[in-house]
Amino acid sequence: MAKRSKRRQARGGRRGNGQETVLPDVSTLADVPGWGDLAPTPLQDEAFAAWRGASEDPDGLEEGCVCRLDRGFPAVLTASGPVRAEHAVRIAKEADALKPAVGDWVALRRPAGHDMAVIEEVLPRKSEVARWRGGSRGERQVLAANVDVVLCAQAEGRRGISLDRAARAATVTADCGAAWAVVLTKADCAPSPETLAADVAALRAMFGPGTPVVVCASLLEDGGEPEQDAGLEALRAAVEGAGGSWGVGAVRALVPEGRTGMVLGESGVGKSTLLNALLGHEALETGAVRERDGAGRHTTVTRRMVRLPGAGVIIDCPGLRSLPLVGHERGLAKVFPEVAVEAGSCRFRDCTHGSEPGCAVVGAASRGAFTAEALDAWRSLAAEMRESAGTLDPDVRL
């Protein structure tokens, strides 16, 4: 973004094109979390105390959590409710300054005679969900901060699901320091209960028992209670028989009270429909999927936190089409620890775990140390990272 428009943005609701942006009134919004639904970590509290200690007007400072970004404009949840806020000039202007993302804890103040609060500092993050945008010459885009668990979502369909996509989303998540779970949506679109069970079994084989796999058909579930339907019952039995969990209620259980979750999936995956089912009412705009190729329209333009009744908080972000891997080796090792251990003892440091002599990974796989699904995912994602590392723009730093 050009410097000029950045300055305008810091002042208020004006875009670079001169048009006024109409922002939702935060005091009237439904489903905004309450102050008691969220809590900063001790480290964030400490950082806030330090920032306060260094301030000339410590009493004017408050701690808050960024609960929305509407086209980039933040709203912050404080002890006295949500307020619209703008960035302090330092945050808006300094290229290196951490820009607040949804989920961030911040230090803010409300200057007298000002209609907006001012975010002065972003407190240290316990996790940040980020993705690489625009290939190896691109930039790192932070999607949300302080997320506990990422629900890596994919829609069922005629062609089944993509294990690569699931492993990729888990790798990006693990790299960011959050836990992950797989959520398969639109279960009713699977060709048969058997193919659905095969997808669940393949995911379980790839990730092992530590990764929850939940399958749902949110459109057909009413407030988390599945309708009495023989077809759905057959799907549920197939999923549970393959080691997965069934239903919107099981998705809710992934984000218990006090925790913050986020759904990561392509546009059209059924995220808004799932969130509506989790909320038990129509709260989110859902878009029609293009008939021709099944691709979704981007209907989500806001990033925001939503409180789930009887559960935690979900961060709702726009769908993402691509999730390139660039320097996510640490994440890959967290998702496939058994493979990572073996890869460390291959004879060649740049072993591709194909037909090289002395490959510890292939040796361990033949002894059954991990599954073929885990090995395949590791090989292809590691290869992608080797390639992107070779072409990485040296000016771009993680």
Ligand SMILES: Nc1nc2c(ncn2[C@@H]2O[C@H](COP(=O)(O)OP(=O)(O)OP(=O)(O)O)[C@@H](O)[C@H]2O)c(=O)[nH]1
């Ligand atoms: N058959 C079936 N269709 C579903 C289900 N869930 C969602 N859909 C449909 O899939 C389409 C896309 O759903 P959305 O919930 O808008 O998808 P989204 O991921 O939020 O899309 P974006 O807002 O574009 O990111 C809509 O036409 C929904 O009706 C489901 O469980 N079964």
Ligand SMILES: [Zn+2]
């Ligand atoms: Zn090897």
